[in-house]
Amino acid sequence: MTISFADRVAIVTGAGGGLGRAYALELARRGAKVVVNDLGGSRDGTGSSLSAAQAVVDEIVAAGGEAMANGASVTDAAAVEKMVAFVKERWGRIDILVNNAGILRDKTFVKMTIEDFRQVTDVHLMGSVICTKAVWEIMREQAYGRILMTTSSTGLYGNFGQANYGAAKLALVGLMKTLALEGAKYNVKVNTIAPLAATRMTEDLMPPELLAKMGPETVAPAAVYLVSDEAPTNAIINAGGGGFERAYVTLTRGIHVAAEDMSAETIAARFDEISDRTGEIVPDTGAAQGAVALGGQR
Known part of the structure; x- marks a missing residue:
């Protein structure tokens, strides 16, 4: 079986570099028309530039693919809706949404400001909500959609100094679980990836020798599968460095008392x-x- 995205239209957020870029390039290589969305800000979410997104579009076009750059912030509902309307008008449909955009503002909770907490959850959680809401009715009406959320080992298992990030990332699992149920009869499948990769988001969190083994290309196969025709729904896949595992939210048998x-x-x-x-x-x-x-x- 060969997974193809011919005639599919994909939006990838945060696609100007790192994981998003890897996803966009692979989807385009397999035939998708790709919207490379990236605000072009710094790791903490400040600033903006379309140059990173355009550079990825140029790579795709040079390889014979079709793509467009977009610089909307995922936290700006009006800008996201405008992007989606433009894509729908130009390419007729939207089949895939990869919610990948994110920022970091790491501090221990005692040192973290409410603004640091709110900004991270706004980008990761509300950014995914805003983008998903913008394409949801389109996917329902066309009876086809594939949406990928991005969680993290921090959200699933915790990590020191990342209370804001962890809270946002686990919230996305809850979002996936309900949307997978609501989208089922419309053939809209919703999954989540938990990537572990060498990107600017992780460059100072892991040793260089480990980062060398964990390029974004080691995560892309799982992400691509989770937005394919053959995708499951309501699945969480951990991916990175050649390892692929499935994570579950489990329940013990427990007890029942009078x-x-x-x-x-x-x-x-x-x-x-x-x-x-x-x-x-x-x-x-x-x-x-x-x-x-x-x-x-x-």
Whole structure:
């Protein structure tokens, strides 16, 4: 099987460099028309320039592909809607959205300002919400869509000094899970990638010898699969350095107690039993978790 994107139109945010650039180049190589969106700001989100996005477009065109540059900030709903309307008018459809744009403002929580927290969540979380909302009805109407969110090991498992980033990144998993349900009957599939790659976002977070093995090209195969015709939905894939794993939000079998035993002391006494991962499950929906809590499948 060869994965092709012929006749598909893709928007990739934060595509002026790093992971976004790798995704855009690979999608174009496989036949997609690509919108290379990038604000062109610094790592902390300040400044703007279209030069990075245009450079990627030039690479795609030089290789025989079709692409356009766009400098809208993903936090600017009006600018994003304008971008989407222009793409729809020019190419007739929008099949793929890769929510990749992001910034970092790392500090320990005690030193982090509310503005640092809000700005990071605005770009990662609300930026993905704004872009997804702008294409959602188009994808529903054409009965086809592939949307990729970007989480992180920080969001899934935590990392010192990244409370803002981690909060935003795990929120995107929750967004994916609900949209995967809402998009199912319209053939709109929503997945999440957790990349580990050498980019300007990680250049001072990992040692050089490790970064050398973790170029964006080691993540791109998973991202490309997750927005293909053959994609699953509601999947979280960790990717980087040649490793590919699937992450799940799991639920232990837990315990069910009678009303007369419901106390903090019962929880304390049986906490190890509640935490026992033997036979843990992965609920399909929040309602399925609720059924377990009410004494269902154990």
